[in-house]
Amino acid sequence: MSNVTFKFDGVDYVGQAGDSLATALLRNGVLHFTDSTYRDRPRAVMSLWVDEPNALVNVDSGAGEPMVPATTVEITEGLVARSLSGIGDLPDTRDISRYDRAYRYADVLVVGAGLSGLAAAKKYADQGKTVIIMDDQPEVGGHAHECGQAIPTDLLSSLAHENVTHLQRTTVIGTYDQGYAVAVERRTDHVSSKVSTDVARIRTWHVRAEHTVLATGAFQRPLVFANNDRPGIMLSHAAATYVERGVKMFKTAIVVTVDNQGYTDAIRLHKSGVQVLAIVDIRKKLSKASKKSARKPAAKLGIRIIKGATALDTNATLDGILSSVVVLDPKSGLKETIATDLLAISGGWTPTVHLATYIGIKPTWSKKRAAFVVRSKVKSISTVGMLAGDFVENEPAVYFGPELDDTQALVAFVDHQRDATLRDLRRAVGAGMISIEHVKRYTAIGTAHDQGKTSGTLTMGLIGNLVGLAPDEIGSLTFRPPYIAVPFAALAGRERGLHTEPIRTTSIHSWHVAAGAPMEDVGQWKRPWFFPKPGEDLDAAVLRECRAARNGVAVMDASTLGKIDIQGKDAGAFLDQVYTNMFSTLKVGMSRYGLMCGVDGMVFDDGVTTRLGENHWLMTTTTGGAAKVMDWLEEWLQTEWPHLEVFCTSVTEQIATVAIVGPKSRDLLALLSPGLDVSKEGFAFMENKYADVAGIPARIARISFSGELAYEINVSAWYGLELWNKVMELGAALDVTPYGTESLHVLRAEKGFVIVGQETDGTQTPDDLGMDWIVSKKKDFIGKRSFSRSDTSRPDRHQLVGLLPDTSEFVIPEGSYFAEVQHKGATPPIPHIGYVTSSYFSGELNRSFAMALVHNGRARIGDRVAIGNETAVITEPIFVDKENVRRDG
């Protein structure tokens, strides 16, 4: 064994490679680990593993962990840790460790590599099944390993089977539906105390298995007596294991037991050189088998056995360390105080039922085993070993501790970490609490870092005693994942930083970035918000960009719009149902704007759809609504109208769209596509043409979202950037100006075009938006029936109007609510009549303007409203080119 140097609470210690921090500190004679959370009582290590309620530490070295049981920390050279009293703190530094995830399918997942788990793994591997076996400890073998027993070689060799994936230091933290399990593998902390940036420190495994074998074993239970929390009191299995591992600080021991395990551990202690002063066994009579396997071997070693007795109380040194144990024979009332270093408790086994309860399998109480055990009846899950109650020969008494008076109950701890005592349980029951869930909440038992691993069964047993019920009549022992505490960062995996959520970019994105455009997040898309020239802010850039679109030529990347290719002989009829207006009459080569409603009659998306051929259409949707619309179309086609022959394919990513906008866009298009007839007559509004643009095959659509003459050039996304570069190059002579989403919004608002999601929030009908003109009276369509409901058909709904502030430079903040003009400057609450959906300063108008939804708005055009201390006039929601003449250039 090699020495390992580490630091605890500022003191340097030397431990041995393979030690847990708990082992190493005990090896160094450190017993008083910490003080309790609320009552400041000295506390020490009580257990071996993740059930530890007392010895919580903060690890400062490496990645750093604010709270972890010392029993699970493997010491490495340079480890730095400090003790905690139940509350951790988060350092204000980034954790740069790497974390990742792995996903696996398997025929069988075996949880636990103790003897039962190993046997199960071997069985299934021999059958030719793929097996994953995960165990949370550093070494394979579970209890057998802890007890220093050799693991049968046939079991060990099956781990090397080609069908078997074997992982130690891997804790299954949750079981979920359909054979799903999540586990965390600790991969670096046991190797080095340094931060691991190249190897994932923790890997989260997601496993889907046809069959799951739970072989999770059991923890030993403590007993509840007065002053049962002193340093020097340990679970007997833990004590024996520590001593076998070379902990020399205990010279004498008393073992208090309710089962045969106490004898086993007493003998282990004895053999390791601890003088076992007595085994105190609450059981008077034992079965023949137990006499033979437990009592006789102990007696043979000369160990005194006190039958029918238990621990009542303990005494301590001035430092609070255990000095003696008060042994009580409850029948006779006789007491004896025995001085000792170590009090080892065996209160019976508590099977680790957690993973079973997570998926709703209820443990059953076995009186014979004094435990909640799980015998799965679910076909896909089997339970083996101690979890299934494979310890009946242990012959435990159902016993949780002696009768205590109120003073003793005050220091008889049930949940050490929460400092919750038998007195707290008694108060809870007295207050009317009988459900285990109420008792937990009344006393905080089971809510600490160990989540009740040691206190769960104890609590149910003790309440049972108080109210005269069996433990399973108190409720069921349930737990919630995760089985152990896991760092947030480990579960985030690589979804950190910019990888937290996918980012979608267009084929032209790199140009926008190079041009220095700030980006707007639209769904997962990144869209250029505006293209500032040096010294420009948003407002200045937008004024310039809009000016170019209104007077010259401007260009924008419209590739993010959702695009759905729709084919089939019934596509036209289908679109008639999907859109409020008629599409089946549209001529091939022409585009039309359409509005979609939900079944509730509320507008939910819009866009331009083009008839590419007799039975071939291309629909565009809003950027954010593309996936939703696609699902919507499929839902209707597949679940309502399967007789329609229509096929939908998303082509958003396949097509790049560059919009050139403004009176000079015709000149630019002519430069880009010299052979194309771009004349007003030759290329009509809403018409589509195929041509090479800058040498790239393209479909050009003459459509406009600004009111200006405009063209949308659609090419294969592979050529998007090339097209853009050519537009910029050939457009330089026309001073072509790139613009972003902000100018797009201003331009369309000036023209009175709505944006779904800005003018709408899911509560507007087409009529509310003043778009009755697009609602067919002749045909049915999705949502039409909802228009005639009483609330939807009332004439005084909130309707879309324009607002012109009386102060022409005052841009009303978007989202502002406003009131009748007589409330100008009034103190809230003020009855409001509407709110602003869009508001900008228009260079074209040289004034501010807004769009708003106003109660009975269309009837109120010309009225004034008050926005705080400002006023504005209600107008038609159109501000530029009411006559629609600009679109022809």
Next chain:
Amino acid sequence: MATTTRRRTVELPEHPDFLWTARVTPKKVYDVIIIGGGGHGLSTAYYLAKNHGITNIAVLEKGWLAGGNMARNTTVIRSNYLWDESAGIYEHSLKLWENLEEEVGYEMFFSQRGVMSLAHSVSDLRAKARNYHANKINDIDSEWLTPEQVKEIAPIVNINPDVRYPVLGATYQPRGGIAKHDWVAWGYAKAAADMGVDIIQGCEVTGFDIRDGKVHGVKTNLGPIAAQKVGMVAAGHSSVLANLAGFDIPIQSRPLQALVSELLEQVHNTVIMSGMVHVYVSQAHKGELVMGAGTDAFNSYAQRGGFHVIEHQLAAAIELFPIFERAHLLRTWGGIVDISPDASPIIGHTPVDNLFINTGWGTGGFKATPASGWTMAHTIATGEPHELNAPFSLDRFVTGHLIDEHGAAGVAH
């Protein structure tokens, strides 16, 4: 032993020595039966007794008292809702919260530490701004925060503009906050029991006694119980009960998950929500981080959800709050939330006379506990809805007069 810098958490005061009688055998007849011993059911019973003098009441709970969503929520309290109808009832609730501990005589750890709602995109900003202005004109306390102001109030928020979810602004309601859920439920339960209300646990309603279109009582696993009036206040099981009474309601029951960390030194003294990233987080009095996520996508009564929801939530949380990287996930759990089509509750009449319903609070019911009970009690006692719950009638789904809170609050916590 070397000196260390161990710190301690606060210890909560003890609960009273007596709360309610553990086992009550139901009487044959009551004036009012409340089905559901959760927060809303208990507050309904409390206000029926206190405001309307009706004390011959049975609260029937099929499991353990306040063991449904009351035991499983993340306790956010606020009233800064978008629509007037919502702001009205939630603001009434907040005002009740402000005096509740004193009135009921029970410590509830009501803490007005403020609730912040972050905006992460231009359109998100616009929606939040509208909400802010709506609150302003309705005189609901509301502040608009720049990213720098967000940082002042909550220094742990990452306001770096180059992150996946940049913080562009926030609304802030200083009067919002949290309370301790069990203590709230127990406070109402104790106060109601003290006024004579029978709290009956382990009593499951299995049917209704309905004659001539009117309810006369309920059938339970403990036998039939008659009553003049019956209120269904059983979040997570509303549809099941409505079907037993012979009618349908527009409710879908979905899993909603939440989680806590270990106890940590206080780093976060307000409540932060981000609808866009589906995260909301506060730090409880003792020090655990309490976080909630969005709902799982499918109907379920299993009180558990998928782990991928938790993983994504933690990823998003770390991006917003880098200091949480080393915090540990200690416990996750699921509740069942009753989702209505417009993310607003349904409180009022049913097609059956004298049978009243209170459901559809979705993910946001905790904050409404006082006002829900207040208005439900009024509705049951007088037979007509209170002006605050009149808009939340079941028939709004026929008229179309929805109160759609989706737009402003993707996650309506």
Next chain:
Amino acid sequence: MLHIPCPYCGPRDETEFHYGAGANIFYPEPSSATDEEWSKFVFIRENPKGWHAERWVHSAGCRRWFNVWRNTITHEFGPTYKPFTEQPKRPA
């Protein structure tokens, strides 16, 4: 993470699917439906505790809609069936 039995692709993770609520939806003839009947179609979906016939679409796979029985208490899946085919018996 449910493992959802897509009848076209086989069982796949829940994240590949979108949920479509109860399967027993009947689109009434809009012009003759009363307000109540219309409201039922728009807003009411079954919400049983136990076996539930429901719709899913395999959005990130074959993009096809299908129906399946699923138990809302245990999350166990029963038989799947395609739209416009006879509904299999409710599993026991």
